[in-house]
Amino acid sequence: MVTLTRTTVAGRAKTRGRRHRGETLTKVLFVLPAVVAMVALFGYPVVKNLLMSLQDYGLKTFFTGVAPWVGLKNYSTVVTDKLFSDAMVNTALFTIGSIAFQFVIGLGLALFFHKKFPLSGLLRSLLLLPWLLPLIVSSATWRSILEQDSGILNRTLLKLHLIGDPVPWLNSPSVALIAVIGVNIWIGIPFNVTLLYSGLAEIPDELYEAGQLDGATGWRAFFHITWPNLRSVASVVLMLGVVYTIKVLDIILGLTGGGPANATQTLATQSYEKSFVDFKFGQGAALSNILIAISFVFAIFYLRGTRRAVDE
């Protein structure tokens, strides 16, 4: 729609005066809905969140409207909190662990499905299922699967004699983070497979045929043809993955609620807890701004990366 208008506008550039003003108005009217939506749905919350993080915004504020300015006190409080460094480390482990495995497994499956075989289409669409389930449903289901005594995972492993004692998946501070990352990997695989598969489909078959003549098959074909051509898609997948994963909240809340003994607290769960359990909305906002800032850094990397790809 937009490009269509542009060409007509360009074609009539010579006609000036009233008509020109009308054109400008039309343009403005076209842009307006988007601007209003952006300002109302993105601009306002971001600005409000920034302001909130500089205020003593508590339970009382909702009733009295009074929120004294406290400068950067909320930031210093949350950063010096004893859980902050744990939450930072957990956020990093959670993000890196999830992304690494999601990507590698996703790429493997995408390559596998790229070789056409009977029922590959059906299997590939079944693979999307984890993505279609509401997160709160998947986390409740996984919670019962990972239950220490009667969960199906431990029972199966015990029956197969792979473990001697039930694994305390969600009950031990040293295992819980691994279990939570595992569930998040499961949820993220479809996203990776779908995007990487479409990236693979874009690579022209001629390249492989030409490569074959030069003796590039198997791994060599992957490293010299597939990977270079897939790189731009891969960087999009990884960057979006980071931005999605770093703020994951519902899966962790559903599985462990940040426990046991705060072993699975991340910046996102901490921010939620400060705001909606402790009702210290100023501190919650400060934490979520830190989270936004980290995502923003990755977003900039992503934008620069894609711009360079376009320039090339």
Place this chain on the structure above:
Amino acid sequence: MISKRIAAALAGATTVSLLLVACGDNGGQSPASSGDSVKSLTILDYYNNDPDKSLVQKGLDSCASKLGITIQRETVPGDTLIQKVLQQASSKTLPDVLMLDNPDVQQIAATGALAPLNDMGLNADGVIQGMVDATSYQGKLYGLAPVTNTIALFYNKDMLAEAGVQPPKTWDELKATAKKLTKPGRYGIAFNANATYEGSWQFLPAMWTNGGDETDLTSPQVAEALQLWVDLVKSGSASKSVINWTQGDAKDQFAAGKAAMMVNGPWQIPALEKVPNVKWDVVTFPLNKPDQTPVAPLGGEAWTVPLNKDQAKQQKAADFVKCLNSDENELAWAKARFTLPTKTALLDQYAKEVPSMKAFAEQVKTARARTGKLGDKWPDAAKVIYQAIQLALTGKASAQDAFKQASGG
């Protein structure tokens, strides 16, 4: 050209409608009805599931017809009530009558959102002291709870008979009994020790009965109580999963025959009645030393009246709360909903009529309110309690050190 104009007009219309949507929320509120005749009241509560929802509705309806008004009731899920109240507070659309969980009353009263009930002809005469503490703030009464509840020890009669043991009366007996009742696929006891206020609530019978106090969480009495939880889990008499279980999970374990005893409240009775092969009874929570008296926390919800510019409406709302707290309604709700009346005078009669609630009726008389001593500072203490429980049960700290670690900055 024409189509372009239409498109532009449509684009403009979209903007207008977006703006309208944004403003729509404020348009709905009609100006406060002035004058003497109050025709209707709005009510907000969190009994959003049957049977509670319709049983509460009956009580509300009968009071509405007594006062000659109609009611508009809204119910929301329990964990979203406070968020809803905050939203309504900032948009000045609080209901005329508001139900609050009793430990939240002081916190909301501290914000200045609620009307003191004493000024409108209400009092808490004859109400158990624990509940009066919970619903008062700085010497004024802000809410009245018609019914209350607490937690005690449920046990599976068949399993105890089979093992040849009596329901435990002391902590040593509790540990021994739980151990004896544990077999493959079954735990001696189930309770909730998760990292929420619910986990703190379940710990209070042990902590308070042993003389522990939320004003000094590093006392040896509190540590001893925590040691009881640790012993039960370490010995294998309780599942390691208790650190993730809710009270509902504990009930599910008990109902499935996977736990021989559980710490839980009477609101689980309707669910237990659906599994008739599980024969159960309830005793008060065991004591550490025989000369102690059991002290359990008080549950249940209070009805409050948010401040209203319309004085007549506020008075009518107060009258409505008074009616909900009449003897008649207290008994009706208590019987129908497996809760307990909050007036001491009604408790004995009630225990005779509903024998399954006998242990709870006993517990309630001596029960304490969570906010009784700390008021609106209770949530901070409750957080330290559940974090200490988590530290101790996961072996990250000993019961003696856990509270120091959890509270130390």
